[in-house]
Amino acid sequence: MNGQATAHTVKLARSDDVDGFSAALRYLLHHDISPAQVTWDDGTQAQGDLFDIEAGTVLDRSRVETVAAGSIRLPRDFLTLARTIVLHNSVDRFRQLHAMAALLMRDRHAWADRMHPALLQLDRMAREVGREIHKMHAFVRFRPVVTEEGETHIAWFEPEHHVVRAAAPFFAKRFAAMHWTILTPLGCAYWDRHALVFAPPAAREDAPEADAGEALWLAYYRSIFNPARVKVDMMRREMPVRFWKNLPETGAITQLLHGAGERTYRMQNEVDEPVRKRKIRENIASKNTTER
C-alpha cells in the first residue's frame, strides 16, 4: 500500500469465504479492475492495514453480487483450484488468484502451460491446503467426555491453514452417530447428529485433558514401534513436529528412542530357546552348510 490508497477493498465474511471470493472475483473481472487496485479484507488484517480502506470503494457481498454467476467464463479446473487456495494462510492468496484469473481472461492458453511459474506456485499452495486437510483428518484426537446429555467427543487441533470447514464433513460422515466437537484457534466445528455447526475460535483450555482410556492407545503406540529400525527423519517428514504438542503419543518418542539401542542389542544377543533344541538345530545347520 505504501500510503497510496488502493481504489477498491473487498470485504469477505471470513478467511475461508470461498463463495464471497468467487462473487468478488466475478465483479472485479467484469469491471476490469486490476489486481493492483484491490485490497482484500478477510477480517484478519491488522488495524493499520485497514486504515487506507476508507479512501476506496468498499465492495461487500451485496455489492459484488450484482454480477451474475456464469457471466464470466474461466476454466472449471481453475475455479476448483481457487476454492482450495482461498483456504491457504498466505495473505497474498486473493491477489495471486485474481492475477491468474485476469491472465486467463486475456489468454486462455495460459492455462495449458502447466509450467507457468504462477501456476506452479498456485498448484503448490493447493497441495499445501490439501495436505493440511488430510493431516487434520489424521491428527484430530477425540477425547470422550460424559455430560448429562450423554457422551460427547471433543478434540483440540491447530491447523495452519483455514481448513476447518473443508475438513469437517469427513468427520460428519465417519462419526455421524456420535456427538463431537473440534476446537481450533481458527474456528470450531460441532456435530449434534443433525447438522454441522461452525463457531468462532476456541482456546486450548476449552478442550478436555486425557481420560483413563487413552493409556491403551499410548501402550499400543509404544508396542508397535520396532526399536531395530529407527527412522526418525521419515517420522518427522510425515508427522511434522508442529503437530506433536497435540498428539499425546508423541510424548513417548524420546523414551522410545532412548531405549532403542539397548533393546536392539538384547534382541541380537538373546537366544533363549531351550538349550537342547538349539544345540540340535545348530548341528543341523552346520551340517547343512558343510554339505553345500
Add this chain to the structure above:
Amino acid sequence: MDALASFIESWSGGPLRLNLLLRVCQYFCHAVYNHSMAKTTLDKLIILADAAKYDASCASSGGARRDSRDQKGIGSSGGMGICHSYAPDGRCISLLKLLLTNWCTFDCLYCVNRQSSNVERARFTVEEVVNLTLDFYKRNVIEGLFLSSGIIQTPDYTMEQLIEVARQLREEDHFRGYIHLKTIPNASADLIARAGLHADRLSINVELPTEEALIRLAPEKDAAAIALSMERIRRQSDESREDQKAERKIKVMAGGKPKRKVAQFAPAGQSTQMIIGADDSSDRSILTKSAALYRNFRLRRVYYSAFSPIPHASAALPSVGAPLMREHRLYQADWLLRFYGFEEQELVTDNGMLSLAVDPKMAWALAHPEYFPVDINRAAKEMLLRVPGLGVQSVTRLLAARRVRRMRKADVERLGAPTQKVLAFVQLPDHRPAQDAAQRLLLPVPSARNTSPQQGDLFQASAP
C-alpha cells in the same frame, strides 16, 4: 516357571525323548501361568501388538466406499488411506495391528511367536478386540483393524476366530471402517469366502522368496498351500466382480433397483509380505518372485520386510538384520516395475543385487549412458520416466506444457524435482550436461540436499 524349565532341562540330561516331556511340561506351565495371573486387556495389548509389529503392511486405502450417515454404526472408508500417526521407526500407523493370540503350533524360525520361543503369551477374546477397535476408532487414531493370529488348534479354527471378530464388528456394531484379515494358510475355501465378505483386504504371507528357504525356515508352512490360498482369493474376487457387473447390467435393462446388493469380495484386494535377508536369496530372485505374484494373483502390494533380529531368536538365523537400505531399494525397484515400465532384469546388477549406494533408477541410468541425455522437448513419455529425479507428476506436467511451448532449463529448475540430478541426464535448448555430470553426482558433497541415502527422491515424488 523358567527356573522350573531349566531345572527339568538339567535333570533330563541326555535322551531326546525327555525333550518332548520338557515341551509338554512347558506348555502346561504356560497354561497354568496364563490362567493363574489373569491378564488385563492392557497387558494383552502390549504383548499382542508387539507380536504383530513385524508385519509391514498398514495400508488402509482402496476399501469399499462406506460411511455411517445412516447413524446405525460408526466409520467410513473408501478414500485414500490415512496414517493417523507415525512411530519412530518411520512406519505409518493406520490400523490397529494385532494378533488375536501369539500362541502358535508352528515353528517358523524367523518368527517371535513360533512354538519354541519363550516369549510371553496371551490371547484376546473376540470382544476385547472388537472393543479396542471401536474405542481407538472413536478417538480417531485408526482407520480400522488388521488382525492376524498364531495358529492354534487347527488352521480352520484359527481362521474362524478371526472371521468372528470381523463379523461382530460388521454385523453387530455396524463398523464401516477398514478391516484387513490375515488368511491362515490351509484354511478352507469356504472360510476364505466368508472372510472376504467382511474384510476389505485379505493377505497371506509368502514369507520367503524361495521354496527351499521356506522348507528350511518354516518347516510347517507349505508354498503350494500358500499359492492355493492366493489363487482362491483371486478367484473369489474375480467372481464377485463379475457378479457386480451382471448386477449393473440387470439394473440398466430393467431400469430398476436390484433386489439385493451383491457385497464385493475383499474390495481392497490381497497383499503379501516377504522377509528379506533371513535366507540368501538375491534381489533378482525376490523381484522375479514379486513380478510373478503381481501377475498371477493380481496382488495389490508386495511388502518387503528386512529381516530384523527378533527377541528370543533362533540360533539358526543371522543375528544381525538385513540392511534397511536393501529393503528400501527393493521397494523402489518394485515401484519402478509397477509404474515406470521397468523389467526386473534391468534393475539388478550382474551379481543379482540392487545397488545399495544409489537408487535403482539412478543405477540403471549410470549403466546405460547410451540413452542419455534425454531431450525433454522430444522424448517419449516412457523415456522421460526413466530420467533420474523425474517422477510421474513432473513428467505429466512437462508433457502438457511442451505442447504449448518449448521447455527450457528454468522450467526444469522450477519443477521441484532434484534439479542437479535431472539436469545431468537431460538436454534442453539452453542446456547440455557435461560429459561427467552424471558421475559427478556420485561424489560426496556435504552441502547437497540428498546426502542422506535414506531419502530416495523416487518416493518423495510419487509415494501415495
